[in-house]
Amino acid sequence: MKKVITYGTFDLLHWGHINLLKRARELGDYLVVAISTDKFNELKDKKAYHSYENRKMILESIRYVDEVIPENNWEQKIEDIKEHDIDIFVMGDDWKGKFDFLKDYCEVVYLPRTIGISTSKIKNDLFSVNNG
Numbered sequence: 166m167k168k169v170i171t172y173g174t175f176d177l178l179h180w181g182h183i184n185l186l187k188r189a190r191e192l193g194d195y196l197v198v199a200i201s202t203d204k205f206n207e208l209k210d211k212k213a214y215h216s217y218e219n220r221k222m223i224l225e226s227i228r229y230v231d232e233v234i235p236e237n238n239w240e241q242k243i244e245d246i247k248e249h250d251i252d253i254f255v256m257g258d259d260w261k262g263k264f265d266f267l268k269d270y271c272e273v274v275y276l277p278r279t280i281g282i283s284t285s286k287i288k289n290d291l292f293s294v295n296n297g
Contacts (some may be wrong), residue, residue: 167193170245171255172236174201175220176213181279183227183276188276189255190229197249198224199236246270 171189174184174197199230201209206228219237224233234245246254246267251260254267258275267273 167252168195168197168250169193169253170197170199170249170251171257172199172201172242174206174211174213175224176215178223179253183229184279185255185257185276186227186229188229189267192253192255192274196229197232197233197234197245197251198230199234199241199245200224201236205235205237242267243270 166219169192171185173182173185182213183210186196186198200217200220201211201213203213206213215223221233221235224230234249242254242264245251247270251271253272253274254264254270255274255276256264257278259278261275
């Protein structure tokens with residue numbers, strides 16, 4: 166069985182997230198998604214709209230996702246890959262090259278982002294609507 170892992174906050178879920186999850190799952194037989202905990206988001210100066218628990222519940226309901234685990238820090242990726250027997254690490258191509266050090270442990274794939282959508286775009290659009 167080929168296992169795939171990806172990481173993210175997955176807040177304000179949109180079709181770009183679904184495309185990433187679908188394409189990641191198509192690379193293997195089992196998809197593990199590590200989502201940033203609320204505490205880790207604080208360390209990154211990032212505030213999610215939904216709590217970790219709610220984001221986890223949402224992701225667990227998506228058919229492409231087999232398992233959801235917490236991302237507590239930047240350094241845990243090698244440990245996660247070993248612990249979950251991962252074959253392929255997947256991230257959006259906006260991270261291209263940043264995780265090449267993981268090639269010693271598994272295949273690293275950078276998938277193209279979905280054009281026209283991002284969480285930042287949604288937040289900006291909502292801000293514009295609310296602030297005229």
